[in-house]
Amino acid sequence: MGKPIEVHIVHAFTRQNEGGNPAGVVLNADIYTSKQKLQIARAVGLSETAFVSNSDCATYKLEFFTPNRQIAHCGHATVATFSLLRELGKVSEGLCSKQTIDGNRDILIKGELAFMQQSAPRYQDISADDTDNPNLYTRILQSMGLSEHDLLRDRLPTIVNTGNAFLAIPIIGRECLANIQPDHEEIGNISEELDLIGFYPFTLDVQDSSHAASTRMFAPRYGIGEEAATGTAAGPLACLLYTQYNIPGPTLQIEQGVLMEPASPSLIKVELEIQQGQIPSLMVGGRARVEKTMAVRI
Secondary structure: OOOOEEEEEEEEOEEOOEOOEEEEEEOOHHHOOHHHHHHHHHHHOOOOEEEEEOOOOOOEEEEEEOOOOEEOOOHHHHHHHHHHHHHOOOOOOEEEEEEEOOEEEEEEEEOOEEEEEEEOOEEEEOOOOOOOOOOHHHHHHHHOOOOHHHEOOOOOOEEEEOOOEEEEEEEOOHHHHHOOOOOHHHHHHHHHHHOOOEEEEEEOOOOOOOOOEEEOOEEHHHOEOOOOOOHHHHHHHHHHHHHHOOOOOOEEEEEEOOOOOOOOOEEEEEEEEEEOOEEEEEEEEEOEEEEEEEEEOO
């Protein structure tokens, strides 16, 4: 084993400075190979770890690794990283940017919040009468321990994507959302087949009336049983709520982590750019709390 590697643990999308989703952040990561980054992420053991390197086309280059693979984007790890960089005096108020494996994205530092840009949303409904994949709808419900009666009436599970793909599943109420019994193996199988990060069930039955939806997140394909805040899923969900559920914009707040065990209440703020009813871009952000540093060896 080599010398210890310093990893900052930062909780992103905190709610009243509590809860949030912890991410690892490794600075000065230019010296590590992709294989070493995966080993570090596995040793850290959180849902995602961000690796920060120098960039010749953005403020910083960010790479994201779960315990079992690299991922193109990660909302909470981005918010965690830029909140840490702001605290260290490496970025300041206003616009900056991140380089990722599939292009650059704007970052906005706005007071105590850090926001990340996401691309225009794409949607694909999954219905019970899909002739191309007739069993998919039923498999999705069974993998969550749900029946058709547990879904919002006249609403369908929808693949949503603003850079990463998730399956948004409209649940009738908070009690039903809390009682989901995930079959992680089957969720992972379906996620692999549809090239999803994971399942993002949600309900409009919220804990706080100022919030648009309450959600949970399951991503076993990426080694994540359940996580407390998912910015790359909250962004496209907010777009879906605005365009198809008539939830007013341009600002929507998504609560997550309240119903997981143990609870880690999180709040994700989504700012939609709306032009003639369309959403060409959006910013997703929140607050973060720098928790501690840890040392790992690989």
